[in-house]
Amino acid sequence: MAPLPKSIATVSISGMLAEKLEAIAAIGFDGVEIFENDLLTFDGTPGDVRYLAESLGLAITCFQPFRDFESMPEPQRTRNLDRAERKFDVMQELGTDLLLVCSNVSPAAIGDDQRAAADLAEIAERAHRRGLRVGFEALAWGRHISTWRHAWQVVAVAGHPALGLILDSFHTLALGDDLSALPMVPAEKIFFAQLADAPKLSMDVLSWSRHFRNFPGQGQLPVAAFVRDLIAAGYRGPLSLEIFNDEFRAAPARLMARDGLRSLLLVEAEAGATTLPDVPRCDGIEFLEFAVDDDSGRRLGEALRSLGFHYAGRHRSKSVDLFRQGRINLILNSEQDSAAAEHFHFHGPSVCAMAFRVDDAQRAVRRAEALLCPEWRERTGPGERQIAALRAPDGTLLYLVEPAADGSTIYDVDFQMFGDAAPAPLLDAVDHVAQALPVGRMDNFVLFYRALFGFRPEPLWEIPDAMGLIQSRTMTSAGQTIRLPLNVSESRETATGRFLTTFSGAGVQHIAMASPDIQHAVVQLESRGAQFLPIPGNYYEDIAAKWGLADAHVAMLQAHNILFDRDEAGDFLHAYTHPFDDRFFFEIVQRIGGYRQYGAANASVRLAAQAKRRPGAGLRA
Amino acid sequence: MAPLPKSIATVSISGMLAEKLEAIAAIGFDGVEIFENDLLTFDGTPGDVRYLAESLGLAITCFQPFRDFESMPEPQRTRNLDRAERKFDVMQELGTDLLLVCSNVSPAAIGDDQRAAADLAEIAERAHRRGLRVGFEALAWGRHISTWRHAWQVVAVAGHPALGLILDSFHTLALGDDLSALPMVPAEKIFFAQLADAPKLSMDVLSWSRHFRNFPGQGQLPVAAFVRDLIAAGYRGPLSLEIFNDEFRAAPARLMARDGLRSLLLVEAEAGATTLPDVPRCDGIEFLEFAVDDDSGRRLGEALRSLGFHYAGRHRSKSVDLFRQGRINLILNSEQDSAAAEHFHFHGPSVCAMAFRVDDAQRAVRRAEALLCPEWRERTGPGERQIAALRAPDGTLLYLVEPAADGSTIYDVDFQMFGDAAPAPLLDAVDHVAQALPVGRMDNFVLFYRALFGFRPEPLWEIPDAMGLIQSRTMTSAGQTIRLPLNVSESRETATGRFLTTFSGAGVQHIAMASPDIQHAVVQLESRGAQFLPIPGNYYEDIAAKWGLADAHVAMLQAHNILFDRDEAGDFLHAYTHPFDDRFFFEIVQRIGGYRQYGAANASVRLAAQAKRRPGAGLRA
Structure with a gap:
């Protein structure tokens, strides 16, 4: 099957309209949805936008959104149809034939499917006279119509050739719904498909949608299954990204556009519609x-x-x-x-x-x-x-x-x-390599490692630094042979925040190396002059109480500044070197049993111990 | 009635323990709750903390939290009691007599109130032998015990003199609960009271609690009523702040400590327990x-x-x-x-x-x-x-x-x-003065204007700038004679973000002045050489469609670059000058009928028009 055209809504990326179109074209998208607000702030006519898009080789796939239309009482009903005529004028100047009408959220809307169908038939007929089409999309928080099935019922009743359905992965999957029933819809009635992913958050769906969407593969919604069902139902139109995300709005347009197209290429392959070379083992x-x-x-x-x-x-x-x-x-x-x-x-x-x-x-x-x-x-x-x-x-x-x-x-x-015999190793492999990322770039790195290497994101940890929170998410290869914790922090005063400011950019903050016997290793290395980060005595009091560890065991850990953690599968022992030039540090770790984490429970103790040693930190050194 | 002692938990502010204690004492708190994690990262003994607090004149009001204690199966039950003994050691070294036990959240906890009461009686008896006390607090997300009434039932059944109740405004009010039934609890059984406010957010209560609490008066919970009920029930112990807030964790400790104490002084007065000089009219x-x-x-x-x-x-x-x-x-x-x-x-x-x-x-x-x-x-x-x-x-x-x-x-x-006759004014009053705030300081300014002047916060607006979101909240005096929009932005690239970076600090971004006839005023001012910000034609196309305005009206607005908004009470016309030295600008506004807002619906158009004029902005000037 040929790849589907790739499109993106202008609201998904930052900048002014002309810059957005240039970034979208430069990265290689086929088309673009014009989000109305971007047009309102554009200092030129809709015809100028058409010319610009054409010269960049971009199709204008859709004009959106047209809100709060169906099932309004008079005089709003008539006023809405007048409003639609004015938007049709704009669309004809833009050179796009598809208007996205999203389901009404107004408290004034009447809960009457017959009325909704009649209104949609009317707007479709008016569009049809001009050679235009109307796609109807259910918003997850629509007043009366919130699912694609309900939207389809109304579209089917309206029965107008210029009226079809627009499907959106966020609005569908956020409600726990899916497209398994889509074969009931004739393929030619699916006018358009919008894709977005999102992390699973328990908050109201409107706030979730407006601030936390991300590109397919960056979140936790089953977008690949959505695309598979869409294609199985015969859809061959564009896959178009529509993302509302606070961080994306503040990032460079080309960077976000590249991530967007990468996510579409990946999700299309994951849906089985195209093939990519296999991920490396x-x-x-x-x-x-x-x-x-x-x-x-x-x-x-x-x-x-x-x-x-x-x-x-x-x-x-x-x-x-x-x-x-x-x-x-x-x-x-x-x-x-x-x-x-x-x-x-x-x-x-x-x-x-x-x-x-x-x-x-x-x-x-x-x-x-x-x-x-x-x-x-x-x-x-x-x-x-x-x-x-x-x-x-x-x-x-x-x-x-x-x-x-x-x-x-x-x-x-x-x-x-050099031929000289290597001494018996105390450390035998790199366990993990932790990196600091600039604020707002977690999704960018997650998609990179996931798409290119098939690494999987582990759950997000929140680590309390004395000067703010650090968020940490590890990407791991199949078989856990490569583990890359990625850290971000909104605060510029945390260890992660300072790292970025001081060292002008992201990079490796620490390197953890595995030892089969950390106690032996630390003793040997101390005898060679290695120094480990001192850990306060109160910490050892606490782990003794928390885990009920034997006194001798705790005394050993304390003597060597070794930290301790435990999960359901095993134990974790780890110790830190002092930072090298205040830039990066090494960690020695021993995993016992099936422990799979990174000692994040101890991170605040480690961060405090490191902060204490920084010149000018606090009143007491 | 004498004011109640004021206390704060160390987790509420940033820094290392010694700095926190110094900030808390310097601002004038009477006491401090030691949050265990701050002790773990402290490089000294609990006795050193006691000495430091004593030398600063701070009482240690509480040691917290002791988690996942009651109703555990064996062997965890015995291990928990051993753990408690070790924490009692710490408390005796610290010189505090009160341990906060919060209700169990572990999936392993048994849902049996008799068992919970027996366990709490046992830990209280052990505390009692050392002259210590245990306060039991219901977490809003406790596995079996999530309300203060339920916690009280268990404490009452346990019936131990060294066991009492700890009340927390967040855990109570977040569930929509209140203290109206508190008179059933003998005053001497209320061991301690923690206060926190929060904005109303629809998200899971655990995330809400861990990231978005703020000081009383900064949020939307009825904390003053909580304090009134508490005092009416005979409580005379400390009012202690316990705040988990991402922004507070990243702000200077003294600034947050001052806000904290200010909020306690305010809420105590609002509860009627003390008096303050009236707010100015x-x-x-x-x-x-x-x-x-x-x-x-x-x-x-x-x-x-x-x-x-x-x-x-x-x-x-x-x-x-x-x-x-x-x-x-x-x-x-x-x-x-x-x-x-x-x-x-x-x-x-x-x-x-x-x-x-x-x-x-x-x-x-x-x-x-x-x-x-x-x-x-x-x-x-x-x-x-x-x-x-x-x-x-x-x-x-x-x-x-x-x-x-x-x-x-x-x-x-x-x-x-100068005696010369003033010309007839075209503008007659300052309508509002908008300020840019540093990231994370909205709550700080809200409390300042609310506490000192009695200004009220209006609902939060989110304004899409081309480079990120701007959040805007207006503080208004009674009678609306003073209106101060406060703007913050996480992104450094938005108009608000750039303002802070370029002009090193917060400050006035724009001054809106009211005119009784904006059309007349703009025509007159243009004839004197005033220039107004040009607004794109697409904007006028849209408002014509959106509001069904008469063509002549729209033509007049467009000719003078006047923006239009409408709410349920009236209309709003406004126009902007060019920025002075790219630093601040003036707005001319006309309120018609009872319009109460600030034209935020037009802010993205205004921001885009301003951004276009900045040197080096975009590819097309």
């Missing part, structure tokens, strides 16, 4: 690369040695060092005139790249490209290996490393490896 | 004062002349000019080395003071002082009149001007008034 994080300069590189190398890493190799032609422990590879890049140097210049010493182990890097790149994320080609020297790479939304490089058939590693080609 | 805005320098003062003077103002007087000793029209007085202050000059230095040309006409300035000052806002004394020269003044939360001076017995005006003393 992931097997953990192959390496993390740090952008450093000579000084910070030397100091970070020392810090890594104190954490049990050994200096394993040096790049053959560049100022790039490899530190290794167990399956953990950390690369320190201080090469001048490189992407890493640029990264260092803007962000200071920081993680500039991550590498995922995948089954097929080229397939992963093809999937990414189909989802509007082009492959990134890093400059390489002669004879050096080119590793497939993408760019995450914050600019972090994501390398895709697949196992070589001959068992060689990516380091064999480019690095001079 | 207000009769409009007497003058607005602009901080300018020589250049901007000259240009602003010219702009005012084009708006029909005449140059009415000059200060006898300072570089201060008076412009006047009808009852509108505008003062341009370019005096060096003055508070206005300081204001100019930080904020550019801007409103630095407003004067309210009040019936009794000294009573208004006494009320403000009783509510923690000291009188502000401006420097005055010899022979100059001292006008009573306060400082608004953003630093704007608020003068309080009362009618003089002899009919003289405040200008007679300080100003050299």
